[in-house]
Amino acid sequence: LNIPYERIPVDVVNRDNRQEMLGEKNPAVKIPILELDDGRYLSESNAILWYLARGTKYLPGDAYQQAKVFQWMFFEQNSHEPNLAVARYWVWVLQQPERFRDQLGAKQAAGREVLQVMERTLLTQTFFVAEQYSIADIALYAYTHVAPEGGFDLEPFPAIRQWLARMKSQPGYVPMDE
């Protein structure tokens, strides 16, 4: 959206000063948190996406299509993030797959089911809602494009791989590390 912003990195492993740093900004003491120009705060990645996307081409105006966007964003929070992001956290962020080996297999199996749902959908459509690039795609892109870091092989998911490439080629795409 070309909105200027300042990015403040937060250590996701060392959580010693979490309460002091984030407690007044988000009662759940989690990131991401968006601080608005007027000093108000907003947390939950998908609430932030919705706030920024209102009135832009990234959120359809039609009520049904908007609800479909939410359908995928709730799917991202309920099914996708708890499996793909958590497996990646154990394997790639903490580098401790052994410590979590009792639970890791189940997380990865559930994550593969989620990827199957996405694959089936993307076999017949270019984006998740109304053939239009929206915040539903952005929400799902986040932990899908780094899924291999959580031990997920994307080779059996060609439609997802094509969608990832399509996402990367969208105008205004900014890689995570920039």
Ligand SMILES: N[C@@H](CCC(=O)N[C@@H](CS)C(=O)NCC(=O)O)C(=O)O
């Ligand atoms: N549902 C939240 C999840 C937020 C979340 O779990 N954030 C992680 C880091 S990515 C966090 O802050 N966890 C607590 C912690 O690190 O202490 C969202 O999508 O924004």
